[in-house]
Amino acid sequence: MIVGFAGLSHLGLVSSIVTASKGCEVLAYDPKPGLCGDLREGRLPTFEPGLADLLEVSRPRIRFTTDAAALRQCDVIFFSLDVPTDTEGRSDLDPLRELIDGVAVGGSSEAVLVVLSQVPPGFTRRLADTLADRAQGRAPGVFYQVETLIIGRAVERALDPERLIVGCRDPRAELPAAYQAVLDVFDCPILRLGYESAELAKISVNVCLAASVAVANTLAELCEVIGAEWSEVAPALKLDRRIGPHAYLSPGLGIAGGNLERDLTTVQALAAEFGTDAALVEACLANSRYRRDWALRAVHSWLDPGDDCPTIAVWGLAYKVDTSSTKNSPALALMESLRPLPIRAYDPQARLDGSRLPNVLQVDSALEACRGAAVLAVMTPWSEFATCDLSEVGRLMTGRALVDPFGALDAARCAALGFSHLRLGWPRPLGTRAR
Amino acid sequence: MLGASGFVGSDLAGHLMHLGIETVGLSSKDIDLCRPEAVDTLAGIVAPTDPVVIVSAITPDRGRDVSTLMRNLMMGEHLSRFLVSGSCAHVVYISSDAVYADGVSPVRESSCRAPASLHGVMHLAREHMLTHAVRATGLPFLILRPSLLYGARDTHNGYGPNRFVRMARGDRKIALFGRGEEKRDHVYIRDLSRLIGLALLHGSVGALNVATGTSRSFLEVAQVVRGLIGDAVEIEYLPRATPAIHRHFDFSATLKAFPSFRYTSLEEGLAEVVRELGTGRDWATGRSGGGHDVRVREVAG
Numbered sequence: 088m089i090v091g092f093a094g095l096s097h098l099g100l101v102s103s104i105v106t107a108s109k110g111c112e113v114l115a116y117d118p119k120p121g122l123c124g125d126l127r128e129g130r131l132p133t134f135e136p137g138l139a140d141l142l143e144v145s146r147p148r149i150r151f152t153t154d155a156a157a158l159r160q161c162d163v164i165f166f167s168l169d170v171p172t173d174t175e176g177r178s179d180l181d182p183l184r185e186l187i188d189g190v191a192v193g194g195s196s197e198a199v200l201v202v203l204s205q206v207p208p209g210f211t212r213r214l215a216d217t218l219a220d221r222a223q224g225r226a227p228g229v230f231y232q233v234e235t236l237i238i239g240r241a242v243e244r245a246l247d248p249e250r251l252i253v254g255c256r257d258p259r260a261e262l263p264a265a266y267q268a269v270l271d272v273f274d275c276p277i278l279r280l281g282y283e284s285a286e287l288a289k290i291s292v293n294v295c296l297a298a299s300v301a302v303a304n305t306l307a308e309l310c311e312v313i314g315a316e317w318s319e320v321a322p323a324l325k326l327d328r329r330i331g332p333h334a335y336l337s338p339g340l341g342i343a344g345g346n347l348e349r350d351l352t353t354v355q356a357l358a359a360e361f362g363t364d365a366a367l368v369e370a371c372l373a374n375s376r377y378r379r380d381w382a383l384r385a386v387h388s389w390l391d392p393g394d395d396c397p398t399i400a401v402w403g404l405a406y407k408v409d410t411s412s413t414k415n416s417p418a419l420a421l422m423e424s425l426r427p428l429p430i431r432a433y434d435p436q437a438r439l440d441g442s443r444l445p446n447v448l449q450v451d452s453a454l455e456a457c458r459g460a461a462v463l464a465v466m467t468p469w470s471e472f473a474t475c476d477l478s479e480v481g482r483l484m485t486g487r488a489l490v491d492p493f494g495a496l497d498a499a500r501c502a503a504l505g506f507s508h509l510r511l512g513w514p515r516p517l518g519t520r521a522r
Numbered sequence: 523m524l525g526a527s528g529f530v531g532s533d534l535a536g537h538l539m540h541l542g543i544e545t546v547g548l549s550s551k552d553i554d555l556c557r558p559e560a561v562d563t564l565a566g567i568v569a570p571t572d573p574v575v576i577v578s579a580i581t582p583d584r585g586r587d588v589s590t591l592m593r594n595l596m597m598g599e600h601l602s603r604f605l606v607s608g609s610c611a612h613v614v615y616i617s618s619d620a621v622y623a624d625g626v627s628p629v630r631e632s633s634c635r636a637p638a639s640l641h642g643v644m645h646l647a648r649e650h651m652l653t654h655a656v657r658a659t660g661l662p663f664l665i666l667r668p669s670l671l672y673g674a675r676d677t678h679n680g681y682g683p684n685r686f687v688r689m690a691r692g693d694r695k696i697a698l699f700g701r702g703e704e705k706r707d708h709v710y711i712r713d714l715s716r717l718i719g720l721a722l723l724h725g726s727v728g729a730l731n732v733a734t735g736t737s738r739s740f741l742e743v744a745q746v747v748r749g750l751i752g753d754a755v756e757i758e759y760l761p762r763a764t765p766a767i768h769r770h771f772d773f774s775a776t777l778k779a780f781p782s783f784r785y786t787s788l789e790e791g792l793a794e795v796v797r798e799l800g801t802g803r804d805w806a807t808g809r810s811g812g813g814h815d816v817r818v819r820e821v822a823g
Contacts, residue, residue, distance in 0.1 A: 377630075380774035384735070387777050392784040424778040 089114055090269055091161030093190045094168025094183070094204070095122060095151075097133055097241070098234060102167050102203060104138060105245040107145035109272040115151050116158055118189070123151035134411045134436060137242040155189050158198070162265035164190065165232070167203045172345050176352035178207065191218060199228045199266045205346065206231070207353050208286040211254055215282070228263050230255055231282055233289040239409035250276040254285025293350035297342060298367065299335040301374040307338035307512030317512025318494075338511040340417035340466075340492055341379035348372070348415070379417055382490055383424045385509045386462050389488035399425055400460035400484070402453050402495075403467025404434035411436040418466035422447050431456040435469055454479055461486035468495035477504050523547045524555065524601075525577030529676045530616060530714065534575065537715035543722065550578070555597040564604045573612035573722050576601060576652075582641045583678045591640045598648035605652060608659030612725055613652065614718060617667045619731060619769070621646040628772040631667075631729050649729075664721050666714070668732035669771060672791065673711030674798035683708055683788075686744050687795055690751040700762035702741030707733040707771050710791030720780050734785040735773035746789055750796045 088111070092103035095117035107113040117123060122132065129146075131139055142149075158164055168186050170178045183204050191200065200218070202211050215229035231254030236244050251270055253262065258279040262270070270277050280288060307317040321336045330336075342348050351368050358365035390397050406416035413419055416437075422430050422444050430447045432439070433456040439449050450456050453472060457463055457480050465472055472495045481487065481504050489501055492511045501508040507516040523538075525531045526547025538545045546567065553563050555578055568574060578597060580590050605613060620642030621635045637643050649665055656663040672683035679685050686696045714732050721730075741757070748755040776783065786794075 377628075377772060377774075380772070380777075383774055383777055390784075395782045424774075425781055428781050 088112065088163075088265055088268060089161045091116065091158045091164040091198070092167045093117075093155075093158060093164060094166060094186050095119075095126070096167075096169040097135070097238065098169045098203060098236060099165075099167030100126075100131065100133065101135060101138060101236060101241045101245050102165060102234070103149060104142050104145055105242065106269065106272075107149035108141050108246070111148065111269060111272060113145075113149040114157060114161055115149060116153070116155060116190070117151075118153055118155070118186075120153070123153050126151045134409075135241050136239065136409050141242060158190055161198050163199045163201060163263075163269055165201045165203045166190070170205045170349070172349045172352075176345070176348035177356075178205070178349055178353065180206065180210070187214065191221075197227065199230065199263045201230045201232050201266065203232050203234050205234070205289070205349060206286060208283045208290075208357065211282045211286060212256070215256060228266070230262075230266065231285045233285055233292075235289070235292060238412065239407050248273055248275050250278055252278045252280060252285050252288050254282040255279050256282065258284075290350040290353055293347045294354060294368065294371075296335050297347050297351055297371045297375075300337075300339055300342070301371045303336045303338045303512075304374055304378050310512045311515050314514045316514065339378065340381055340511075341375040341377075341420075342371075342415075345415055348375075379420050380424070381511065382417065382421045382464055382466065382492060385490040385492075386421070386425070386464055386488075389462050389486065389490070389507065389509075391461065391486075394461065396428060397461035397486070398429045398431060398459045400456045400458075400463040401430055401432040401447075402434075402456060402463065402465045402472050403469055404432060404437040404439060404449075405467050408467055408469050411438070413437050413439070416466075418464075419444070421464060421466060431458065431460060434467065435471060454483060457483040460484045462488045462490060464490040465493070465495045468493040472496065477501060477506070481506065523575045523577065524553075525549065525579065525616075527551070528577060528581075529673065529678065529711065530671070531577045532675060533673060533711045534577070534715045534718055537712070537719055538722075541719050541723075543719070546572075555600050556593050558600060560597075560600045561603045564601075565607060565609055568604075568610045570609050571611050573614065574610045575614045575616070575718060575722070577616045579644070581678060582639075583680075586640060588640065591644050594644040595647055595651075598644075598651045601648075602651045602655035605655040605661060606658060608661055610661065612662045612664075612722065613656060614664045614666065614721055614726075615649065615652055616714075616718075617645040617649055617665050618642065619667050619669045619733070619771075621649065621667060624767060627768065628770040629731065629733070630772040631731055631775050662725055662727045664726045665729040666718065666721070666732050667729065668714050669707040669709050669734075669769070671709050671711050671714060672795065674795045676711070682706065682740065683743050683747070683792060683795070686740075686747045687751075687792065687799065690747050690755045691796075691799065694751075694754055695756045695758055696744045696747060697758050697760050698740055698744055699760050700766060701759060702744060702757075703739050704766045705737035705739050705768040705770065707735070707737045707769065708743065708788055708791075709734060710786040710788075710794070712791075712794075713785050717776075717780070717783065720783065726779065730775055730779060731771055731773065732776075733771035733773055735771055735776075736788075737768065737770045738788055743788065743792075746792050747796075750793055 090106055090111045090113050092099050092115045095115055103113050103115040129142060166187055168183050170180060170183055172178055211231040218229060233252035251273060258281050310317045317338060324330045324336060325332045325334055351372055354368045355365050386399060401418055401422060404413055404416060404418045406412055406414060427446050432447050432449050433453045453475050477500055487505055488507045490509050494510045498508055523531055523545055526535055527549035535545050535547050553560050580594050620639055621637050622629050623634045623636035624638050626633045635646055637646055670682055676684045689696050709732055717732055744757050
């Protein structure tokens with residue numbers, strides 16, 4: 088049996104390599120010139136913890152090709168292209184449609200087709216109906232499978248999923264044997280839902296997570312002004328069975344990365360089209376936009392009114408740890424908002440395009456970023472920041488304010504060195520000025 | 523500048539003079555914007571390279587009824603007709619946070635604009651009228667929505683810093699409603715003038731709230747005033763007639779628009795007000811008395 092993957096963006100790369108690591112023979116297709124050649128050499132286009140090592144051990148079982156016709160050999164073909172979004176979180180499905188057209192026309196009519204890409208409700212049924220029309224009755228099985236990868240933890244999530252959710256035309260029918268065999272290697276519960284239910288399940292996961300984050304943000308902000316500590320409140324919530332130990336209750340700087348925003352935007356669009364209420368979703372998005380400026384407000388609260396041109400140090404550019412992606416990064420949003428103030432920035436993985444932010448100088452070390460800075464903002468909590476020499480940080484900086492939303496730095500050490508330390512969900516230090 | 527003789531206009535005129543920006547200040551004595559002839563009069567005064575700052579309005583202390591609203595809207599109509607001709611370089615309209623719905627917090631530029639007062643209705647309608655007018659010509663257009671303003675020359679005597687300073691200096695007593703717990707964002711008039719100056723220099727467009735981002739209770743304001751005037755000032759508490767409504771602002775947009783701009787703290791602003799009232803000198807210019815010399819171009823016709 089050969090399992091095909093069409094579209095080798097982050098989703099396709101992780102899914103194909105993980106499937107190969109589980110013992111399946113995999114044929115991974117992407118039309119982009121150069122990509123397959125790089126992959127054959129073990130060079131990945133994106134950083135994801137554990138993926139490079141997994142590719143190395145899976146090499147005997149995975150082939151990369153730019154020939155769509157090669158997918159005719161496959162028993163199951165996963166369409167695994169990440170759906171791009173614009174700055175408003177709206178999906179562009181055209182690349183996926185082109186990919187499917189290119190593969191489905193040339194592919195075997197016997198292969199099971201599985202849409203793994205992030206599509207809105209209704210997409211899979213329309214695809215299945217279209218293919219059925221074209222094949223005049225001898226249509227392949229078409230399914231939708233929910234992906235729940237988290238960038239930075241994608242390999243872990245793909246190797247050991249909590250469950251697999253499959254969208255079917257008839258959820259009561261058995262899955263085709265080849266597809267069932269692929270799913271069985273993951274050794275987890277398999278839920279068969281209708282097409283639209285599965286598509287909405289994927290979106291619903293993200294809406295629930297976004298709502299949970301918005302709750303955490305709202306209450307953490309209250310903590311900052313009433314003297315409570317969110318780090319004390321959250322564990323108490325998680326011990327409530329109705330909330331649970333794995334609840335998403337960490338306050339943040341707004342929804343970043345694109346996938347959550349995409350699904351919230353999809354719900355808004357569907358609600359607008361069908362006349363249902365989406366005020367909750369709008370509230371989540373509004374809260375996200377508001378929280379994105381937390382660091383900006385915090386930085387300004389510690390700037391000397393008499394200093395027209397303070398230097399700001401920024402640690403962390405990526406939108407989260409263990410990734411080099413800066414898409415929707417709060418750090419970039421902060422630096423753009425601080426223009427034209429000079430900024431010295433450091434990140435262990437992410438690299439800036441210098442032309443985009445001319446006020447930013449990217450340096451090679453965290454300590455070098457602090458030189459002459461009035462305020463240090465720790466925008467991505469990379470683990471290396473926790474072990475930085477804070478005495479040296481204090482010596483290099485001209486100011487004593489640390490904006491550390493995620494609590495990457497040791498609070499007691501910061502206090503002992505005389506820093507004013509602002510964190511999400513913690514009472515504001517004395518002397519903090521405007522909100 | 524239209525509305526040059528008022529609280530905002532007179533302070534702005536002084537600030538622009540301080541910046542070296544030649545200002546032509548027009549008040550209702552110079553041009554009656556309620557009359558249709560105002561359109562041609564403006565066309566004769568304003569040069570195509572001139573920015574125009576619109577402060578003119580009949581304020582609530584001079585009328586809160588529908589008749590006042592209609593007169594203000596008539597002014598808006600004539601201003602719009604003038605702007606459709608496109609014969610100026612940049613338009614800055616001084617609106618008000620009264621356009622926002624009650625209960626919205628924190629208020630930001632994208633917040634729901636559903637005013638509860640006719641004053642707010644007036645400003646919201648004028649915002650729309652002027653926006654519609656400049657759309658056709660592509661004139662750069664900025665709306666500024668100040669929160670509560672205070673300063674030595676404010677004659678409105680609204681509940682807040684201005685009234686508290688006068689009460690403290692006169693009666694040695696400050697009267698608060700309830701326990702003075704309502705929080706508001708109080709903006710020193712000089713800060714509005716400085717922001718307008720920056721906006722003119724940068725040709726800014728869009729909409730921006732003018733608020734410090736820190737709301738203080740009326741009790742806190744009274745305590746600051748007492749601290750400046752002297753401990754003999756008594757604070758008394760009167761029954762509250764309406765429920766307390768707090769208003770806070772998210773001033774992130776100002777931080778992004780003008781990263782080097784810093785608002786004057788309430789303590790510093792009130793100290794300047796008290797000094798100015800005490801000596802009669804304008805601390806911005808060092809001049810005594812009210813008003814500023816503003817060059818008035820000969821009105822044509």
